[in-house]
Amino acid sequence: VDGSDGSYPSVNTCVHYLKLPEYSSEDILRERLLAATREKGFHLN
Helix, strand or coil, X not given: CCCHHHCCCEEECCCCEEECCCCXXXXXXXXXXXXXXXXXXXXXX
């Protein structure tokens, strides 16, 4: 997938699903996962 290095992982917590873009290297995968886990969540009412 072109341009996936700039994308972040996404999740669907209802079905315990983690979607990872096809990154060009393991280093970028690691950076994106760490950045995603540092971000704060939000709630939808």
